Amino acid sequence: MFITFALITLLGALGMLLQKNVVVAGLCMVAAFFGVAGLFVLLANPVAAALQIIVYTGAIMVLVLFVIMMLSSHQEEEAAVSHPVQRWLSVALLAVLAFGAVNLVLASPGVKALAVKGAEMPQAMTLQTVGTNLFADHLLGFEVAGLVLLAAMIGAVALTKRNL
Template sequence: MFLAFALITLLGALGMLLQKNIIVAGLFMVAAFFGIAGLFVLLANPVAAALQLIVYSGAIMVLVLFVIMMLSSHEEEAAQASHPIQRWLSLLLALALAAGGVKLVMASKGVQMLASRGAAVPPAVTLQGVGAVLFEGHLLGFEVAGLMLLAAMVGAVALTKRNL
């Protein structure tokens, strides 16, 4: 099952990166989010999987598609001349960054701690824990984020509908 969910996640992310149509790229992003939710289920963390589906696959993608369709910015640009040297240099740079990222992750304290404990699984996220963190420790940030999203939505409607 891990390989299936990992493949869904990777293919969704790759399809999103390679797609020129923004709407189709958004659908590939939803597929990647579903794969990540499946990985959370395999980690015995159904709350995080449900939050992944509700928040990212639901709310964020609806907001992204809403803004794209409201602003009519989903038209493709004309292709420019191809430069093969840029493609190879970008591939080389991406491989170097990936190797550096893997090296940093493997040298992190968390990976070393897991290796010393014998790959113990961290405790699962509970709804009570999420609520406590959001409404006790980060209440002001939670409220400010809600107000900013509301202001962004009103601004998007005001920009597109001038004749209100």
């Protein structure tokens, strides 16, 4: 199961990186988000999986696809100036960084110990646990998050409206 969802996630992300058509790239992104939601289910966290699907695929990606279609920028524009050296350098740098980071994770004794210690499946996360934790210990953060969302909403309207 894990390898299936991991493959869906990574192939979706790879499709987004390589796809020429922006709308198809967006749909690849949706596949990647669904794969991540599957990974969350395997992590005994159905609440996070549901939120992932509702917020990312339901809200954010729909918004992005709307904007793509509104601006009718389905194809990537021709490069004004091509930067072949910079592009290859960034690919090489990313490959080195990714290789180093994966090696670091696989070699880390702390990660290995934690993987052994937490091997048995915990109780699945319930909405009740999340709610108790959120409202008992993090009420201020919750209110601030609401304020940030309100500010973002007003900001988005102010930025897109032609004559306020």
